[in-house]
Amino acid sequence: MSVKAKLILGTAVLLGLIIMPPFLDAGWQNALNTMLIASLFALSFNLLAGQAGLLSFGHAAYFGIGAFAALHLMQAIEDGLPIATPLLPLAGALAGLIAGVCAGWFATMRSGVYFALVTLAIAELFHSFAPHLKNLFGGESGISGMRMPWAGFNFGTVLEVYYLTLAWVIVCTALLWAYTRTPFGRLTLALRDNEQRVLFMGYDAHIAKTVIFAVSAMFSGVAGALQAMSNETANYALFASHVSAQVVLYTYVGGATLFFGPVFGAVAFTLFAFLVSDLTRSWLFYQGLIFVLVMLYAPNGIGGAIAYHVRHWRELNWSRLAQPYGIALIGGMLVTAGVVFVTETVSILFGLEYENLRGNAEGGFPEFALLGGTWSPTSPITWALPASLLIGGIWLIRKAIKQINDTQDDNRELDDSVTDKEGVQA
Amino acid sequence: MEFLIISTLNGVIYGLLLFMVSAGLTLIFGMMGILNFAHASFYMLGAYLAYALSPIIGFWGGILVAPLLVGLFGMLTERYLLRRVHAHGHAHELLLTFGLALIIAEVVKLFFGDFPVAYQIPDDLRFAAFSVFGTDYPFYRVFIGTVAVAMFVVLWLLLSRTRVGIVVRAAERLPEIAEALGHNIPVVFMCVFGAGAALAGLAGAVAGAFYPTNPNMAAELGVIVFVVVVVGGLGSLKGSLLASLLIGLFSSFAVGIDLSLANLLGLIGLGDWARSVGGLLTTEVSSISGTIPFALMLLVLLVRPAGLMGERN
Amino acid sequence: MTTEQANEALTLKKVAKSFGALSVIQGVELSVKAGERHAVIGPNGAGKSTLFNLISGMFPLTAGQILLNGNRISGLTPHQINRAGLSRSFQITNIFHRMSVFENVRMGVLARHNTRFDLLRPISRMRAINDETAEILDTVGLAARADHLAGDLSYSEQRALEIGMTLSTGAEVILLDEPTAGMSREETAQAVELIRNVTEGKTLLMVEHDMSVVFSLCDYVSVLVYGSILATDTPEAISQNSAVQQAYLGEDAA
Numbered sequence: 007m008s009v010k011a012k013l014i015l016g017t018a019v020l021l022g023l024i025i026m027p028p029f030l031d032a033g034w035q036n037a038l039n040t041m042l043i044a045s046l047f048a049l050s051f052n053l054l055a056g057q058a059g060l061l062s063f064g065h066a067a068y069f070g071i072g073a074f075a076a077l078h079l080m081q082a083i084e085d086g087l088p089i090a091t092p093l094l095p096l097a098g099a100l101a102g103l104i105a106g107v108c109a110g111w112f113a114t115m116r117s118g119v120y121f122a123l124v125t126l127a128i129a130e131l132f133h134s135f136a137p138h139l140k141n142l143f144g145g146e147s148g149i150s151g152m153r154m155p156w157a158g159f160n161f162g163t164v165l166e167v168y169y170l171t172l173a174w175v176i177v178c179t180a181l182l183w184a185y186t187r188t189p190f191g192r193l194t195l196a197l198r199d200n201e202q203r204v205l206f207m208g209y210d211a212h213i214a215k216t217v218i219f220a221v222s223a224m225f226s227g228v229a230g231a232l233q234a235m236s237n238e239t240a241n242y243a244l245f246a247s248h249v250s251a252q253v254v255l256y257t258y259v260g261g262a263t264l265f266f267g268p269v270f271g272a273v274a275f276t277l278f279a280f281l282v283s284d285l286t287r288s289w290l291f292y293q294g295l296i297f298v299l300v301m302l303y304a305p306n307g308i309g310g311a312i313a314y315h316v317r318h319w320r321e322l323n324w325s326r327l328a329q330p331y332g333i334a335l336i337g338g339m340l341v342t343a344g345v346v347f348v349t350e351t352v353s354i355l356f357g358l359e360y361e362n363l364r365g366n367a368e369g370g371f372p373e374f375a376l377l378g379g380t381w382s383p384t385s386p387i388t389w390a391l392p393a394s395l396l397i398g399g400i401w402l403i404r405k406a407i408k409q410i411n412d413t414q415d416d417n418r419e420l421d422d423s424v425t426d427k428e429g430v431q432a
Numbered sequence: 433m434e435f436l437i438i439s440t441l442n443g444v445i446y447g448l449l450l451f452m453v454s455a456g457l458t459l460i461f462g463m464m465g466i467l468n469f470a471h472a473s474f475y476m477l478g479a480y481l482a483y484a485l486s487p488i489i490g491f492w493g494g495i496l497v498a499p500l501l502v503g504l505f506g507m508l509t510e511r512y513l514l515r516r517v518h519a520h521g522h523a524h525e526l527l528l529t530f531g532l533a534l535i536i537a538e539v540v541k542l543f544f545g546d547f548p549v550a551y552q553i554p555d556d557l558r559f560a561a562f563s564v565f566g567t568d569y570p571f572y573r574v575f576i577g578t579v580a581v582a583m584f585v586v587l588w589l590l591l592s593r594t595r596v597g598i599v600v601r602a603a604e605r606l607p608e609i610a611e612a613l614g615h616n617i618p619v620v621f622m623c624v625f626g627a628g629a630a631l632a633g634l635a636g637a638v639a640g641a642f643y644p645t646n647p648n649m650a651a652e653l654g655v656i657v658f659v660v661v662v663v664g665g666l667g668s669l670k671g672s673l674l675a676s677l678l679i680g681l682f683s684s685f686a687v688g689i690d691l692s693l694a695n696l697l698g699l700i701g702l703g704d705w706a707r708s709v710g711g712l713l714t715t716e717v718s719s720i721s722g723t724i725p726f727a728l729m730l731l732v733l734l735v736r737p738a739g740l741m742g743e744r745n
Numbered sequence: 746m747t748t749e750q751a752n753e754a755l756t757l758k759k760v761a762k763s764f765g766a767l768s769v770i771q772g773v774e775l776s777v778k779a780g781e782r783h784a785v786i787g788p789n790g791a792g793k794s795t796l797f798n799l800i801s802g803m804f805p806l807t808a809g810q811i812l813l814n815g816n817r818i819s820g821l822t823p824h825q826i827n828r829a830g831l832s833r834s835f836q837i838t839n840i841f842h843r844m845s846v847f848e849n850v851r852m853g854v855l856a857r858h859n860t861r862f863d864l865l866r867p868i869s870r871m872r873a874i875n876d877e878t879a880e881i882l883d884t885v886g887l888a889a890r891a892d893h894l895a896g897d898l899s900y901s902e903q904r905a906l907e908i909g910m911t912l913s914t915g916a917e918v919i920l921l922d923e924p925t926a927g928m929s930r931e932e933t934a935q936a937v938e939l940i941r942n943v944t945e946g947k948t949l950l951m952v953e954h955d956m957s958v959v960f961s962l963c964d965y966v967s968v969l970v971y972g973s974i975l976a977t978d979t980p981e982a983i984s985q986n987s988a989v990q991q992a993y994l995g996e997d998a999a
Contacts, residue, residue, distance in 0.1 A: 061523050063530075112734055118522060119467050120737050123662055127730040130655055134723035189855050189863040189871075192844075196852050199841040206801065206839075208827035208856035208914050217862065247651065251534070258527055291538035298531040302513065305520045349542065356543050 020176070027168055035164045037280040042168075042175045043232045044276050048256040048268030049182050050225030055254075056262030057186070058218045059198030060114070063122045064129025065226055066249035071105045071132075072098030072227025073234035073244055074143060080151030080235070091156040095174050095231040102227020103220055110219025114212055117201075129250055136242035148241025151234075171232050178225055185221070186265060194218055255293065259300045261307025270309040288349050295345070323413055330409035337402030344395030350376055351392070355383060434565040439684045441564075445573050447680020448580035452635035453653060454660040454672045455587065456628025462667025463604040463624055465522065466514065469529040471632055472654030473536040478502045478633030479640025479649065480540055483551035491554045491641075499634035506629025510622045533650065541647045548646035572642055579638050583631060584673060591669075600624060604667075659729040665742020674740055679725055686721035753815070754779040754918050754948040755800070755831070760809035760819075762792075762799055762972075769795050770972045772809070777965075779814075779917075782949040784959045784980075787969035788993060793952045794836060796969065797922050800950075801833040802826040813918060827856070832916035836923045836952075838903045840910065842896030846887055849895050849906055851878040853913025878913070884943060885909040886935075901932045905939065912943055919944055921951040925958055937961050956984070968992065 027035050047069055054060050072095075079097040083089055113124040136143040143149070153161040161167060185191045193214055196204050205211045234240045243249075252275075260271025275293060282289045304311050315322065354360055354374050363372050371383040381388040457471040478498045486494035509532065517524040553572050560568030591597035602610040603620045611617040636649075643649070656679065664675030694706035717724075732739055757775040761768070769792045777783045785793050798804050800811055802823040811819040818826045832853075841849050851868075854877050855861060868874070882888045885905045890898060895906060904924060911919060924940060925933045937958055940949070953959050959966055960980050967977040970992045976983060983989055 055523075059523075061526065112730075116733060116737060119461075119465075119526070119666075120733055122467075122526065123658065124730060124733045126655075126658070127726050127733065130726045131723060131730065134720065134726065138720060184867070185864065187867045187869065188865060189860050189868050191864075192848060192852070192855075192868060193861065195844060196841050196848075199843050200839060203835075203839050203841065203910070204852070205823045206827060206833060207853050207910065208824050209861055210822075210824050214862070217864075221864075247655070251530070254527065254530065288538065288542055291535065291542060294531055294534035294538055298513075298528065298535060301524060301528050301531055302516055305517070305524060352542055356545070358545065 023172055027165060032164050033280075035168050037276065039164070039168045039171050039236055040280070041273050041276040042171050043229050043236070044252075044256060044272035045269045046175045046178055046232070047226055047229040047253050048260065048272040049179060049265075050222050050229060051253045052257050052262055052268045053182065053185070053194070053225070054219060054222040055257060056267070057191075057194045057198060058215065060117075060215065060219070061122050061254075062113075062125040062222075062250075063247075063254065064125035064127070064250050065222075065253050066245050066247070067109065067125075067129040067132045068102045068105055068223035068226040069230035069233075069249060069253075070136075070240070070242075070244035072102045072230030073240040074149065074230075075101030075227065076231035076234040077149050077151045077238075077240050080153065080238070081149070083154045084152055091154050091159075091161055092170055092173075094235050095228045098227040098229075098231025098234070099224050100227070102230070103224040105227070106220035106223025107216065110216040110223065114215035114219060126247075126250075129245055129247065133242060133245035133247070136245055143242055144240075146242070148239055148243075150239040152238055153235065167236050171236065174228060174232055178228055182225065183265065190214075190217070255297050257307075259297055259307055261309030261311075261313070263306050264309045264313050267307050267309030267313075270312075271307065274308070286350060286353070288353050291349060292346075326413045327410065330406040330413070333402050333409070334406035337399045337406060340395045340399030340402065342399075344392040344399060347377070347392040347395065351381070351388070434567065435688055437564050438567065438569070439688060440681065441569060442573070443681035443684030444677060445577040445580075445680070446684060447677035448577045449635060449639050449676075450653075450657060450660050450680055451673050451676035452580045452583055452639075453632045454657045454664070454676055455583070455669060456631040457657060458661045458664065458667055458669060458672045460625055460628045461661065463600070463607075464621055466525050466529065467658075467666075468625075468628075469526065469654070470509075470532040470536060471529075471628070472650040472657055473533045474502050474506060474629040474632035475636040475639075475653060476540060476645075476647070476650040477505065477536060478636025479551060479645045480544060480549070480636075481633070482637035482640060483544075483549055483645060486551075491557075495634075495637045498637040499630045502633025502636075503626045503630030507622050507626035509629070510625035514625070515618070533654070537647055537650055544647070546647060548644045551640050551645040553641045576638055576642060579634070583634070584669075587631075587669065656725060659725045661739075662729050662737075663732050663739055665739030668739065668741040671739050671741030679728075682724070683721060686717050686724065689717040689721075692716045752778050754781070754813070755950060756810075756812040756815075757800070758810045758812070760796075760799060760811060761807050762795060762804065763807045768972060770799065773969070773972070773974055775967055775974060775977070777918075777948055777950055779948055780946060781965060782944065782951075782963045784951050784953050784963040784966045785969055786953055786956075786959060786966060786983075787975075791969045792972045793969055794922060797833060797920055797952060800826075801831065801920060827914055827916065830916050831918040831920065832911045832914045833920035834907045834911040834922055834924060836926060838900075838907050840895045840903060840906055842894070844895060845892050846895050846898065846906060847878060847882065847891040850881050850909045850913045851875070853910050853915075854878045854881070857913065857915035881909050881913055884912075885939060901928055901936075904928070904936065908936075908939065908943065916947075918948045918950070921949065923952050923954065925953070925955055933958060956980075 023038070027038060030038070047065075051062065051065050054062055054065075075097040076094045079087075079089065079094055080091075083091065083094075109125070109128050113121055113128070116124055137146045139145070153167075155161060159166060161170070186194075193204070193209065197211060197214060197218075201211050204214070230240075230244065233244075256271035256275055257268040258271070259274065260269060261267025278293065279289060282292070286292075300307060306314070351374075354376060360374060363374070366372075373380045373382045375381075453472065453475050456474070457468055460466055460468050460471070481501055482494035482498035484494075485497055489497060513528060513532070514525060517528050557572055557575070559571050561571040561574045562569055589597075591601060599610065599615050600620060602613075603615065603617055603624075607617050610620075640649075660675045660679055661672060663679070664671030664673070694703055697703055697706040753776045755775075755777040757773050760770060760773040760775075762770040773796065785796065787793055795804070799806055799819075802818070802821055802825070806819050809819070810817055813826070813829050813831055816829065818829055818831065821829070841852070851874065854874050855863075857877075858874055860866075860871070860874070879888065879891070882891055885908055887898075887902060887905055887909065890902060895903070898906060904926075908921065908924060911921065921940065925936045928936060933955060940951075941962060949962075951963070963980060965977060966980050966983045968975040968983060968986075968989050975992055976986050976989055978986065
């Protein structure tokens with residue numbers, strides 16, 4: 007994609023983010039806010055995981071520390087400290103940076119699985135210690151604060167908080183992007199590729215990795231601070247493995263090899279959670295399923311797959327590919343429908359309400375409502391329908407894949423080896 | 433005195449339980465280099481499957497069949513999921529097992545709900561094995577310990593005395609050479625993974641009746657099991673046993689120790705000062721007993737990553 | 746430091762290395778003068794790569810000292826040794842596969858200019874560095890492939906890149922580990938010319954199996970057998986040395 011096209015796209019997105027929110031309801035504004043924070047968290051995580059190749063399973067630690075730091079500063083401002091409210095995330099940045107230097111120095115003494123385990127242990131230490139430290143982390147209930155007014159702004163509405171978040175996320179994203187253009191940013195990529203060679207070319211790899219860790223933790227701290235600012239509260243649950251897990255999911259589903267890949271993942275999942283979590287209790291299952299499917303079939307993530315197609319826009323034989331892609335799409339929709347049907351059916355049939363229904367019906371298998379229809383568990387249709395959706399969908403997808411492969415073979419080999427001057431592939 | 437003996441017994445048995453789960457994990461890591469995030473999920477599956485099967489084939493039936501099913505599931509996982517992502521590197525394998533753990537937890541919640549299920553010891557097993565200072569010690573706890581010990585003995589004999597064991601050990605050291613010598617290494621991997629899963633499943637089936645069986649049990653046990661395999665040494669079965677007992681005993685005793693750093697400082701006259709500072713200094717060991725294993729894991733990882741009995745890389 | 750010593754770029758004094766009970770290098774004495782081209786040859790398993798690993802800091806010595814320009818480098822980390830002015834290539838190509846050829850070489854140039862941890866300036870604006878990188882690429886004949894991924898290069902192109910990367914840090918003492926391994930006669934001849942050009946005025950220590958390369962390039966040869974130096978002399982003298990011929994029974998001199 008040409009630089010010009012990227013700029014146009016970026017500007018459009020930016021404009022949309024600035025102009026649209028006043029026309030949305032508070033629920034959507036909140037969702038956008040969450041998406042922005044999740045995106046920043048994922049981008050900072052990917053600096054370490056995708057660019058430096060250091061997979062951290064405990065990044066919640068720095069997110070959480072940033073949140074608590076911001077809240078302490080918030081309380082201080084309430085008590086009269088003359089610092090502007092919009093500067094709150096700086097506390098998160100500082101706390102994240104310091105924590106990152108300390109944790110990173112030790113963690114980067116190890117590599118691979120051991121590194122991951124160290125980061126896990128650090129996060130777990132925070133998670134289990136925090137409830138006991140009342141001064142720092144407010145014990146089990148956490149600490150709360152209130153956004154103080156500044157320069158005529160009250161920061162009382164979701165919209166005002168949103169714009170503050172947006173400003174910070176834009177600045178941080180720009181900084182992270184600029185990072186990749188600096189010598190140290192290139193060093194980061196080299197470390198991922200071949201740490202040994204970096205060492206033999208005169209670089210102190212341990213110090214370099216510590217700095218990378220610290221920078222990543224710093225921006226995670228900002229993300230945490232933004233969340234604390236928005237919720238006006240934080241407790242030790244921020245250190246839970248669930249939080250570390252989420253950022254891993256966002257990043258790898260979106261694509262770790264692309265700069266904006268993690269943003270895709272963060273936005274997609276946050277949107278998904280926002281839209282779907284009210285509709286079904288099984289949305290976490292769908293999330294996990296999507297993650298595993300992406301890991302299996304699109305190892306570079308959804309963003310990576312999109313980037314591949316964009317990069318080879320001209321070379322791909324779109325007229326021949328349109329049909330199998332269309333078939334795959336339909337197949338995908340059928341499979342999705344089938345999976346959702348089965349999952350929701352199971353959820354209902356094994357749920358408490360159904361147990362009551364059965365109790366009332368004296369042990370039979372009464373009908374249940376799903377997706378606008380009523381179904382009987384004993385009727386073969388209830389099972390034949392999802393089965394045929396699944397089988398049909400999978401058959402279509404396989405057929406499409408075969409067609410796509412045939413088309414690829416006939417094509418010129420796509421030259422994936424040419425990069426732009428900076429060796430960047432995004 | 434009573435506290436000492438009961439805590440020791442409980443600690444040893446809890447440690448043996450940890451060993452049942454971590455044995456498979458450490459074997460799998462040693463052989464395939466995969467840290468299976470979903471291992472504790474196999475434990476959970478074992479418990480839930482035993483619970484689901486016991487009304488149909490009885491309690492003992494459940495304990496026998498559940499591990500087999502979990503083992504089968506493990507083999508399928510290795511064959512169809514792990515092998516696919518193997519080409520993309522260790523990070524992807526880790527991530528896949530991670531995602532698998534998430535899915536299994538959600539599927540369990542789907543079928544069995546968010547709350548603990550009533551998987552219990554049958555009445556005829558609820559008797560005391562013996563008495564200690566007037567308190568009855570439950571037979572079932574002893575049973576759990578016995579199963580774990582039996583498992584260790586069987587494993588050890590299998591690995592060191594049989595042909596299968598030799599092939600497995602060869603595959604762990606130098607898989608390519610073993611394959612070049614004609615052994616079907618992919619099948620070995622699949623079976624080892626399945627066996628590891630089955631062991632965790634057995635642990636779940638047996639222990640799930642005693643400890644609460646809920647969708648969170650994988651997450652709770654999972655982290656401790658990681659601590660065990662790291663401290664024992666990734667890949668070392670003996671190390672795993674040692675570390676399990678260590679951590680089991682520690683957890684058991686720590687819960688009863690109401691001492692803190694302030695008490696320690698009190699020995700040199702700084703007790704009052706420590707108490708006035710509060711915070712960490714007055715935190716009792718009993719309340720942070722859950723934290724110390726992580727501190728231990730961190731220490732081991734940084735100072736001696738090979739653990740107690742692992743090999744230096 | 747005597748005048749003679751001051752002339753020595755690289756000195757090995759009683760260098761020994763054991764891995765547990767296995768002694769791989771025993772009491773090696775070697776000195777390479779500044780500007781000299783020196784080859785290390787020997788039968789397989791003699792310990793040549795281990796020697797390189799010791800000099801470049803990959804393994805610690807069991808005994809002895811290594812001096813670079815009179816200063817002790819044994820015991821330093823690989824990156825410290827590189828900064829002191831010694832750079833090595835690898836027998837098995839050790840490049841940054843997922844980065845462009847240009848970037849591979851630029852990593853070394855950045856190190857030479859001491860802009861390692863620059864977090865603030867955009868790299869595209871660094872004229873001097875980018876120009877120097879282009880120059881090196883030109884010298885090793887990879888200018889046309891500058892924007893390709895290093896992993897996609899042919900084998901001999903990767904070997905050329907390997908040499909380029911070794912040079913890029915600006916070290917005065919270059920260690921080349923079997924630079925012509927796996928090359929055809931033509932490729933070898935080109936590589937020899939390349940090596941001759943780029944090590945002009947520098948000190949070169951290389952491990953080689955191909956005697957024709959040694960003859961065309963090197964001033965001195967040391968023969969390493971079972972972890973100790975059998976003889977050090979000019980290539981002609983070594984090829985006449987009967988002890989060397991005996992040790993090399995079965996080894997064919999090209």
